[in-house]
Amino acid sequence: MARISLFYILTIIIIASGSIPKGYDEGGFAAVADMPSFLHDFGLLGKQWDGDKHGLIATKANITSFGVLGAAFGAILALAITDKLGRLRTWQTFMAIWMAGFFITTFSSGILGLLLFSRLFSGIGAGGLTVVAPMYLTEIARTKSRGMVVSMYMVMLLSFLMFGFFISYGARKSLAPSREQYRAVLCVPLIPGGIALFFSSFIKDTPRWLASKGRNDEALTVLSRLRGAPPDDPAVKKEYAEIIEQVRDAKQRLSDTTTWQIVKEVATISSYRKRFLLGLAMQTIAQWTGGNGITYYIPTIFRYAGVRSDNISLINSGAYGALKLFFTMIFTWGLIDVFGRRVCFMSGLFLQCITHVYMAVYMGIWIDSHNKAASDAAVASVFIYAVGWSIGLCTIQYLYGTEILPTRIRSVCYATNMTVHWFFQFAVVRATPAMFESLNIWGAYVFWACICFIGLVFLGLWAPETKGVPLERMEELFSGPWYMGWRAKLGPQRDAEDDSLERSPSEDLGSSSEAVQVNMQTKYP
Known part of the structure; x- marks a missing residue:
C-alpha cells in the first residue's frame, strides 16, 4: 500500500485553497448581490432607477460579471509568468492579488465605480489561480490517484x-440590513485565503518544474x-527517472523556445494540436x-421555479451547493478513477x-x-442538474486540461484554455439575465440543452479515456483521427532506451501525424 505523507496532504490542501476565490464568488458574492442591504447601499433597488429596467439589469449583470472578466485577464497573466516564476510563486502572487481586491470589494461602501474596479482586480487573482492550482x-499527484488529487480543487471550490x-x-x-450585514458575508473567505497564503511559504514547488x-x-x-519515502526508495527513483527523462527529452527537442514557438508547435504537431483543441472544447x-x-x-x-x-x-441555493459538493466528493474519491473520465462526463x-x-x-x-x-x-430538476454538472464537466474540464498536455506546453496551452474559459464564463454570466428577459426564460434553457447534446456527440467521439495513463505516455492516445479518440488505448510499453534510438529529432518535430506516430503504440481495437 502506498505511503501518504503529511507533507503531501498539506500541500494538496494549501494549493487546492486556490479555488476559494472562484467558489465563494459563485456562492457568497452571488448571494450578497441579491441582498436588500447591498442593493440599497449601491443604489440598485428598482425604485432608484425610475423605471429603467434594462439599465438596472445591465448594471447588476456588470457587477456580477466583472469579476469573471478580470479572471480572464488573470489567466492571460498566468500564461506569461507561470513557467518563469514557478508554480508556487505564481500561486502566491495571485492569491495576494485576489485578497487585496476582495478586501476593497468588501469595503467599497456604496461607491459603484470602486466596486466595479475591485471586482476586476480581485478577478485577476481568481483567474490566475484557476490556471496554476x-x-x-x-504535477505532484501519483498516476493512479491523479483524478482524485486534481478534483480536490473542485471539492474546495x-x-x-x-x-x-x-x-x-x-x-x-x-x-440588521446594513453595510455590516453584507460585509460580514464578504469577509469570510479572506480568513482561509490568508491562512493558506501564510502556510504556502512552508511548501515547495513541483518536482517537474524544478527539474x-x-x-x-x-x-x-x-x-x-511528497511520497513519504527516502530518495533511494525504488518507487521514488523510478518516478524521478521518468520526470528527468521527460524533461531532458523536452529540452533536447524544444530548447530555447519562446511562447510564440510553442504556439507554432501546437499548430503544426498533430498530437499537440489535438490535445490543445480537446482541452479548449471541454x-x-x-x-x-x-x-x-x-x-x-x-x-x-429557484424563484422562477416557484419558490416564493x-x-x-x-436555503435551496445552499442545498444546491451541498449537493454539488457531495457528488463531487463521490466523483473525486471513487467514480473518476474507477469508472473513468468518459463514463462520468457522458452521464453528466x-x-x-x-x-x-x-x-x-x-x-x-x-x-x-x-x-x-x-x-x-x-425544483427537483435543478437539483438533478447539479448532480449531472458535479459528476461531469464541472471537474473533468480542469482534469483533462492539465493531464493530457506534456510539461513543455502545459503552461501555455492550459493558460490559454483557462483564458477562453473565463471569457466564455463572463459572456454566459453577463448574458444570462438578458437571455431570461429576451427569450422568456424558456429559450435560454433550450439553448443550453442544445449545447449539452452537441457536447454528448463531439466529446463522446473525441475524448479518450485517460484513467491510469501516466503523463509521460499520454501522447499515445492522440495518434489516430480525432473522431476515433473514444477507442484509443495504450499499447505495450516500450523500453525508453530502445525508443530513443528509433526516434530522430525530425520525427519529433514533424508536422504530419505519421511522424508523430513513429513513437507511439496506440491500438484501435
Missing part, C-alpha cells in the same frame, strides 16, 4: 460555494517528501451548457440535457400557472 496538483449561500442566509436572519529548471537535486528531495462546452450562468443566478432560478420566499430560495451531460429540456417546458407552459406538481418537479 490544477496545474500544480497535476464547491465547499465555499455552499458555505457562501448558508453564511448569507445566516446574515439575513441574524443581522525543468535544472534543479534536479531539489526536485528529488521534494519528490521524496472548457467551451462546459461553460455554454449553462453551468456557471445557473450557479451565479441560482436564487433567482427569499430565505427559502437561499445527459443529466444536464434532460433537466434543461424539462425546465424549458416548465418555463414555457407552467411558470405562471401555480401548478405545484410542476413547480416541485422544476
Whole structure:
C-alpha cells in the first residue's frame, strides 16, 4: 500500500485553497448581490432607477460579471509568468492579488465605480489561480490517484460555494440590513485565503518544474517528501527517472523556445494540436451548457421555479451547493478513477440535457400557472442538474486540461484554455439575465440543452479515456483521427532506451501525424 505523507496532504490542501476565490464568488458574492442591504447601499433597488429596467439589469449583470472578466485577464497573466516564476510563486502572487481586491470589494461602501474596479482586480487573482492550482496538483499527484488529487480543487471550490449561500442566509436572519450585514458575508473567505497564503511559504514547488529548471537535486528531495519515502526508495527513483527523462527529452527537442514557438508547435504537431483543441472544447462546452450562468443566478432560478420566499430560495441555493459538493466528493474519491473520465462526463451531460429540456417546458407552459406538481418537479430538476454538472464537466474540464498536455506546453496551452474559459464564463454570466428577459426564460434553457447534446456527440467521439495513463505516455492516445479518440488505448510499453534510438529529432518535430506516430503504440481495437 502506498505511503501518504503529511507533507503531501498539506500541500494538496494549501494549493487546492486556490479555488476559494472562484467558489465563494459563485456562492457568497452571488448571494450578497441579491441582498436588500447591498442593493440599497449601491443604489440598485428598482425604485432608484425610475423605471429603467434594462439599465438596472445591465448594471447588476456588470457587477456580477466583472469579476469573471478580470479572471480572464488573470489567466492571460498566468500564461506569461507561470513557467518563469514557478508554480508556487505564481500561486502566491495571485492569491495576494485576489485578497487585496476582495478586501476593497468588501469595503467599497456604496461607491459603484470602486466596486466595479475591485471586482476586476480581485478577478485577476481568481483567474490566475484557476490556471496554476490544477496545474500544480497535476504535477505532484501519483498516476493512479491523479483524478482524485486534481478534483480536490473542485471539492474546495464547491465547499465555499455552499458555505457562501448558508453564511448569507445566516446574515439575513441574524443581522440588521446594513453595510455590516453584507460585509460580514464578504469577509469570510479572506480568513482561509490568508491562512493558506501564510502556510504556502512552508511548501515547495513541483518536482517537474524544478527539474525543468535544472534543479534536479531539489526536485528529488521534494519528490521524496511528497511520497513519504527516502530518495533511494525504488518507487521514488523510478518516478524521478521518468520526470528527468521527460524533461531532458523536452529540452533536447524544444530548447530555447519562446511562447510564440510553442504556439507554432501546437499548430503544426498533430498530437499537440489535438490535445490543445480537446482541452479548449471541454472548457467551451462546459461553460455554454449553462453551468456557471445557473450557479451565479441560482436564487433567482429557484424563484422562477416557484419558490416564493427569499430565505427559502437561499436555503435551496445552499442545498444546491451541498449537493454539488457531495457528488463531487463521490466523483473525486471513487467514480473518476474507477469508472473513468468518459463514463462520468457522458452521464453528466445527459443529466444536464434532460433537466434543461424539462425546465424549458416548465418555463414555457407552467411558470405562471401555480401548478405545484410542476413547480416541485422544476425544483427537483435543478437539483438533478447539479448532480449531472458535479459528476461531469464541472471537474473533468480542469482534469483533462492539465493531464493530457506534456510539461513543455502545459503552461501555455492550459493558460490559454483557462483564458477562453473565463471569457466564455463572463459572456454566459453577463448574458444570462438578458437571455431570461429576451427569450422568456424558456429559450435560454433550450439553448443550453442544445449545447449539452452537441457536447454528448463531439466529446463522446473525441475524448479518450485517460484513467491510469501516466503523463509521460499520454501522447499515445492522440495518434489516430480525432473522431476515433473514444477507442484509443495504450499499447505495450516500450523500453525508453530502445525508443530513443528509433526516434530522430525530425520525427519529433514533424508536422504530419505519421511522424508523430513513429513513437507511439496506440491500438484501435
